[in-house]
Amino acid sequence: MSESPKALQFAPFSSFLDGGFWHQLCHNKLNVYGLDDSPKPLHGTYFNGDAEGMPCRMSLEHSSFDMETKTPSQCFRAEGNLYNRNTIDDFKTIDKKELLDKEGAEVWKAITSGAAIQNPGLLSRLMVLTFADLKKYHFYYWFGFPCVCPAEDFTIAQTLSMTQAFCQQELDELLENYVTYQSGPECASGYFTLVKDKSGSSFFDSLANTQKHLDAGEKVVFTFADPCTMPENPGWPLRSFLALISYHWGKQLRGEAVVMCFRYRSKAGQHDAGHSLVLKVNLSSMDDKSTCPRCVGWEKNERGKLGPRHVNLSASMDPARLAESAVDLNLKLMRWRLLPELDLDTVAKTRCLLLGAGTLGCNVARNLLGWGVRTITLVDNGRVSYSNPVRQTLFVFDDCRSVPGGRPKAEAAAESLKKIFPGVNAEGVSLSIPMPGHTITESAIEQTRADVARLAELVESHDVIFLLLDTRESRWLPTVMAAAMGKTVICTALGFDTFLVMRHGNQSYEPVPSPGPTQKLGQMITGDQLGCYFCNDVVAPGDSTRDRTLDQQCTVSRPGMSFIASALGVELLVSILQHPDKGRAPADTGNEEASDHPCPLGLVPHQIRGFLSRFQQIMPASRAFDKCTACCQKVIEEYRSGGFNFLLRVFNEPHFLEDLTGLTQMHQETAEAEIWDFDDEESFSSMEAS
Incomplete structure (x- = not known):
């Protein structure tokens, strides 16, 4: 005491x-x-x-x-x-x-x-x-x-332990009543009362009934769940509880309240509250409503x-979770301040198939990681050579020497992506893509059939196809498959000091006019009218490496070209994903106001053609060609109905695609028109001479 x-x-x-x-x-x-x-x-x-x-x-x-x-x-x-x-x-x-x-x-x-x-x-x-x-x-x-806090501190007149304040029988009853009361909703607040009525019975009750008990002359012990374990001091929750008691009942209690700091332990079915405290507290005046008292805490x-x-x-x-969070940090910072409408979830969920794991493939993969893309599959049939690591950013010197002939490019690139960011779902597939003009021998038919089936499976299971291959003809089969399956295609190609980045149109295979040339100013071509990589050709793709020297067989480019073109290819994809019409977005040609554009990132062009010697870029747009050897309606229908047999004819018969699409007839008509023009000119000259 x-x-x-x-x-x-x-x-x-x-x-x-x-x-x-x-x-x-x-x-x-x-x-x-x-x-x-x-x-x-x-x-x-x-x-x-x-x-x-x-x-x-x-x-x-x-x-x-x-x-x-x-x-x-x-x-x-x-x-x-x-x-x-x-x-x-x-x-x-x-x-x-x-x-x-x-x-x-x-x-x-x-x-x-x-x-x-x-x-x-x-x-x-x-x-x-x-x-x-x-x-x-x-x-x-x-x-x-x-x-x-009151102006003057609360003071304590008496401190009793629970065993001093109650006999064992009373203590047992209290414990039983507490367990019952705790199962109800009122006790969840941690503040309640112990009431002893005039008959001598004790029970726990809510604060809402306090005034009723006081008016009835019943004894009220203000009780709270005390988190403190100290032998003489109550816990912090009592501080505001005493302010409440003083403000509402201080005068009625004549400045003195009995408070129970209820501490309850339960272990192995044994309940104990003997370490609780019962305090007699001298209350301070808290009845001034004009200002809030001093605050502490x-x-x-x-x-x-x-x-x-x-x-x-x-x-x-967790390092993996740290990496995943950190990868998204820069993107989410963009959304906070600059682009609140940026849809990062769509980008992250986009499954990207990269056909080609060389200079372009490595750089495209790195840029996709930067945009938060989580699923990347790389396809290539080559191996890492000693000339690759300085230009192809996913390879190191050990990839060249650790395995005779070098490690498979696709597998090495996928493994490198996982080292950079463990959260990426990266896969490398070693695969040869059959090509027009590259004859398939009888002994190679089954392997070619398997390669075609595997490529079709990969195209079907991805949302976006990047064409990053070395030769023109290697892009033909993926273009046909993607068009037949309605996939988004981003095609990137390099010259020595020029590059092309373009998206293929999402064709609906309705008849369209024969192309016109490049898009004219003021005209808008919708996404389902845009041409593919082959739409500007009037000949079928063939073997582009035959009878060529080493420098002609390899893509010889200024070193910075692949970085520029790869970055633009990925940025074009992200702009497509942010546009309300996705792959069917109309083609912008640079004459539009980016600030009023429906895509939050700005324009969505059809093509980006770069000329590094002049440090210049243009954004032309062209319609799909109704005689295109890759995406026209006839080719897609033949592919869907004929399957591998159709492809085998394309691979082995040099003029099959031109005959099928009408290019052969167009060439003949063009030649005849030139002859007639020549004859007319000769006749006119003869008449003039006579």
Whole structure:
């Protein structure tokens, strides 16, 4: 028993955060908050059954951001706000006193309005000020547990243990009543009363009935779930509870209240509350409604001083998850400030098939990673040679020498992508693509059939096909397959100091006029009218490497060309994905205003032709050719109906495609027209001479 009244001291809360809290904060910052630094609701829980010696803890985890989450059994809830700052300077300079007073005013409002009597959980409030460095995974934070204080401290007149205040029989009854009461909804707040009626019976009841019991002359012991384990001091929740008691019932209680700090332990079916405390408290006046009393509640740091804490989770967080989050960081920063309508999910889910794992294929793959694409398949039949690593960014010297003849390019490139970013679903496929003009012998037919089937399977299972192959004829079969299956195609080709980047049209196979030349100013060609890589040809693709010297067989380009063309190819794809019409987006030619464009990234051209010698680019657009050897209606219908037998004729018969599409007839008509023009000119000259 205390000898004389002394100031009541409360054990402050200590914040306890698990790793899931920081993971969820990272997720919310990237995907929900962005640059929005307005207060965000969150909640924590505390427990009144800790073992002796444990601090008075407020726990937060990943579910703390979900206000619909149910409070765990035997735990009690505190709600409040998260204040996440965008810069470390803002975190340091924000007015901490103003912030605490703002949150404390909410507690005072709940007390004075009586809302805390009906919903006592409003007395337990928390706040957390944070700054998250998402590049280094350093977190700065400062917790506050706001409470209002009277002008003069509450004093304690008497402290009793539970065993001193109650006999064993009464204590057993209390425990039984507490377990029953705790199963009801009222106890979830952690504030209630122990009422002893005139018949001598005791029971727990909600605060909402306090006035009724006092008016009836019944004895009321104000009770709260106490998270403290100290032998003489109550926990922090009592502070605002006493303010509520003083404000509403201080005069009726004549300035003195009996408070029970209920501490409940249950282990192996044994229940114990003997370490609880019963306090006789001298109340202070709290009946001034004009101003909110002084507020306290900032948590002390590890050094025992008022100040923020810092945690470095760069070593403990899962590296794969760190990499995945970091990959998306730059993209989400774009969406925060510059392009809020940017659809990153569509880009990430797009499955890309890269035909060619050489100079273009490596650079396209790297750019796709930068845009967050998660599924990349590379196809190539070559091996890494000693000349490759300096130009082809996914290979290193060991890829040339570790295996005789070099490692397979597609497999080495896919493995390199996974080393760069473990979260990518990368696959390398070694495959030869059959080509027009390259005769298939009898012994090679079955292998060719298998290669065609495998290529068709790959095209079918991907959303976008990149044509990055060395020769013109190697692009023919993928173009036909993609057109037949309605896939988006991005074609990139290099010259010495020129390049072409284009998208193929999403054909509907309705008759279209014979092409005209390049798109004229002021005309718009819709996406289903655009030509493919072969639409400007008037001959079928053939063997382009026959009778050519080494420099003619290889793609000899200025070193920077592949980087420029690859980047433009990927950027063109992303622009297509962001356009409302996707692959059917009309072709822009550079005369449109990008600011008024339906695609948030700007224009969506058909072709980009670059001339590095002049550092110039143009964006022509051309219609699909009704006699195209790759995408016209006749070719697609023959491919769909004839399958491999049709392809075998294309491979082995040099003029089959030209005969099928009408190019042969067109050549004949053109030749005849030239002859007649010549005859007319001769006749005119003869007549003039005579």
